[in-house]
Amino acid sequence: MIGKNKITKTHDEAIKRTRNIAAPLNAVRAGYNPPCVSIGHCVDCTSLERVCFTLAITEGQYVKDRLFLLIANEEEGF
Numbered sequence: 001m002i003g004k005n006k007i008t009k010t011h012d013e014a015i016k017r018t019r020n021i022a023a024p025l026n027a028v029r030a031g032y033n034p035p036c037v038s039i040g041h042c043v044d045c046t047s048l049e050r051v052c053f054t055l056a057i058t059e060g061q062y063v064k065d066r067l068f069l070l071i072a073n074e075e076e077g078f
């Protein structure tokens with residue numbers, strides 16, 4: 001389930017949003033301090049406190065009804 005604030009028009013915008021909005025907020029929440037926390041945007045860092053080493057993209061599913069995406073008509077999370 002996601003909030004409508006996580007919807008973007010393009011794949012590139014989604015990655016940009018992840019790195020410039022979600023990553024720094026999640027870093028603060030988890031107690032990490034990569035550069036985006038203080039700078040306010042991603043600098044593609046190599047910090048040991050980097051919080052976005054893994055990017056997972058699901059583009060589909062072979063098994064019918066195995067995955068559902070629920071979109072809340074409100075802002076949820078980062």
Ligand code: SF4
Binds near residue numbers: 020036041042049051
């Ligand atoms: S690469 Fe570094 S600066 Fe960019 S979002 Fe990830 S943790 Fe933040």
